[in-house]
Amino acid sequence: MIQQQSLNVSEIESKAINFWYADKALLIVTLGWLILNLMDFQQIIQRPIELFTPNNWFGRVFCPTLPTYPIFLIIWSTAIASIAWLFFKNEDNILFRFLLAFTILWLNAVRWSYGFQSHVPHFFLLAHCLKIFFPVNIKKNIEAGKVFILTEKLFVAGLLVTYTWSSVWKIIGLFNKIFFHKGETHWLNANAAYLNAIVSNRSYDTPLDSWIFPFLAQGFTGQIGFIFFLMVQLGAIYAAFNSKIRFAWILLITLSHVLNILFFQIYFYITPILLLVLFFPYSRFLSSSSKLKPQQKSR
Amino acid sequence: MRYTLTKTMVVISIFGSIASVFLSTKPFNEPYPFFHWKLYSQPLGWQNEFDDFRVYTFDSVTNKFERQAIKVTKTFNEDDCTYLFLNLTNKIIKAENAQQQVDCKQKMVIFLSHVYPNNSKFRVVKETYKPLEIIKQATHYDTTTVFECFRN
Numbered sequence: 366m367i368q369q370q371s372l373n374v375s376e377i378e379s380k381a382i383n384f385w386y387a388d389k390a391l392l393i394v395t396l397g398w399l400i401l402n403l404m405d406f407q408q409i410i411q412r413p414i415e416l417f418t419p420n421n422w423f424g425r426v427f428c429p430t431l432p433t434y435p436i437f438l439i440i441w442s443t444a445i446a447s448i449a450w451l452f453f454k455n456e457d458n459i460l461f462r463f464l465l466a467f468t469i470l471w472l473n474a475v476r477w478s479y480g481f482q483s484h485v486p487h488f489f490l491l492a493h494c495l496k497i498f499f500p501v502n503i504k505k506n507i508e509a510g511k512v513f514i515l516t517e518k519l520f521v522a523g524l525l526v527t528y529t530w531s532s533v534w535k536i537i538g539l540f541n542k543i544f545f546h547k548g549e550t551h552w553l554n555a556n557a558a559y560l561n562a563i564v565s566n567r568s569y570d571t572p573l574d575s576w577i578f579p580f581l582a583q584g585f586t587g588q589i590g591f592i593f594f595l596m597v598q599l600g601a602i603y604a605a606f607n608s609k610i611r612f613a614w615i616l617l618i619t620l621s622h623v624l625n626i627l628f629f630q631i632y633f634y635i636t637p638i639l640l641l642v643l644f645f646p647y648s649r650f651l652s653s654s655s656k657l658k659p660q661q662k663s664r
Numbered sequence: 665m666r667y668t669l670t671k672t673m674v675v676i677s678i679f680g681s682i683a684s685v686f687l688s689t690k691p692f693n694e695p696y697p698f699f700h701w702k703l704y705s706q707p708l709g710w711q712n713e714f715d716d717f718r719v720y721t722f723d724s725v726t727n728k729f730e731r732q733a734i735k736v737t738k739t740f741n742e743d744d745c746t747y748l749f750l751n752l753t754n755k756i757i758k759a760e761n762a763q764q765q766v767d768c769k770q771k772m773v774i775f776l777s778h779v780y781p782n783n784s785k786f787r788v789v790k791e792t793y794k795p796l797e798i799i800k801q802a803t804h805y806d807t808t809t810v811f812e813c814f815r816n
Contacts, residue, residue: 411739413774416748423697459666470697479744480751490697491677498669509667516667521675530681530701538705550710560709563795568716569742575798593741631704632743639816 379648380517380608381506388456388501388604390642391492392448395469398489398635399444402472406437409475417478424474432475444468452513466493488527488636492643495523522605522645528618532598534552552595557626565629577628590628594621709795716793717810719776722785729787737779739765748775756811769813771785777815784815 377438410431411535417431432440447465450458473486499520500506506513535552542551550557559581566573581587595618625631680698688700707715720729736742752772759765776786793805 391732408739408741413778415771415774418771442667473697479748481744481747483743484701484703487697487699494697495670495677498666498673499665512667516670518673519671521795523677526678527699527701531703534700534702534705542706542710548708550712552707554707557707557710559706560712561704564714564801566707567714567793567795567798568734568746573741573802578799654715 375492376608377507377514378503379646380514381503382648382651383646384506384517385456385501385503386647387643387645388496389452390645391496391639392452394635394642395465395489395493396445396448398469399441399448399472402476404613405476406434406441409479412435412479418480419474419478420480420482421474421477423470424478427471428474428478430443431478437475440468440471444472457470457505459498462493462497466490466497471492485633486635488524489545489639491527492639495520496580517559522602524643525601525605528598528601532601533593535595535598552591552616553582555588558590560585562628565631569630571630581628590624594624597621612644612646615640677706712740713792713794716791717750718789718791719749719780720787720789721776721780721783722787723783729785729789732780740779745779753810756788769811773813773815776813785812786814787812 412431414431419425419429421578443464447461447468451465457462458460469486470490473490475484499516500509500513509516539552542549544554554576559578562581563573563579566575597614598621601618604611619637622633622637625633677698681700684698684700685702719732722728723731725731734742734746737745740748752768752775755768756765756772759768772788773786777784780786788810790808790810791805792808797804
């Protein structure tokens with residue numbers, strides 16, 4: 366009984382420590398994203414002003430025209446200030462968490478007002494949105510105990526369910542094609558991945574002479590790849606609730622992103638980086654003295 | 665309290681994601697930032713034929729329209745350039761009324777004049793190809809002019 370109790374305490378402690386480091390890593394990655402975003406804006410501001418067309422309600426309400434450089438810098442600096450406050454001063458400040466999520470949303474809205482709403486940063490946005498209220502402080506989370514553990518699992522589920530959704534749509538699409546659109550190519554067809562790679566690469570005018578084409582032309586390689594991809598996506602929600610397999614699953618999801626880049630030119634860069642930094646088992650690689658560090662800091 | 669609010673946020677995001685399936689079409693558009701994650705639910709080229717669009721610019725020396733490959737410009741990366749071009753092309757093709765089409769064509773002229781500053785005559789061309797054939801012969805595709813436009 367005592368053994369069981371101490372095991373739970375150490376589990377809560379390691380989860381609280383992981384969560385604290387993951388948050389710091391998220392803030393650092395966000396800082397890097399903001400720097401790239403500022404560089405992007407140097408390009409955007411040189412485009413003809415008439416091309417700026419908000420394509421969703423958020424853009425129409427909060428950023429209806431191309432922002433001037435000073436306005437952009439005010440919003441951008443608010444994001445930087447929020448990161449600085451959350452990193453150095455108070456990691457649990459709801460106002461700065463909200464401001465950070467809002468400004469990231471706004472900065473994305475600027476980029477997406479040119480006829481192309483990329484879905485790549487949605488995971489990034491979601492991570493910030495779901496963290497608005499979630500305490501990061503190790504001491505608070507250890508004291509909260511089971512409530513923290515459950516909330517952490519739901520937080521991870523909220524993020525990883527996006528992969529499960531994606532697989533559910535693929536399964537629906539697969540059945541739809543097999544039963545209602547016979548003769549059309551579905552994902553389990555021997556040519557499916559081959560066709561997908563050809564169209565995807567040709568849409569960027571990439572020469573179609575790479576080794577990936579004869580590789581995918583084998584048929585079974587694409588079929589095996591699809592089944593692997595589908596299982597990894599489908600199981601993501603299970604991995605959210607099972608701490609033992611979670612990081613291994615994250616590595617599989619990351620691998621599937623890498624394969625997507627390699628074969629299909631589907632460039633999800635920020636998502637695999639976030640997956641690795643958010644779910645890395647930090648507590649396993651830190652000495653006990655390091656483990657105490659965040660606790661001392663939070664006092 | 666903060667844990668309950670976090671759990672509520674997760675539930676909201678899941679409902680937002682489901683709502684996104686139904687709301688992402690006009691006039692509502694996406695319940696930003698929640699996305700339905702309906703990505704690649706079928707392989708590209710599933711009809712065994714594919715329509716792509718490209719800009720052809722008029723070359724006054726050769727007196728011919730020359731195909732322009734997807735490129736990175738000073739103000740657009742590959743993705744931004746491709747997607748804005750495709751978005752405007754689709755809006756022109758599917759315009760609900762004449763005014764909308766005129767507005768989109770005007771934007772297209774501004775866009776093309778910006779990306780190709782040395783050209784003044786543009787042709788938007790639909791390239792139809794069979795993926796299993798184009799892999800063997802890169803020039804094996806049919807072309808149909810969608811519309812032409814000129815720098816003002």
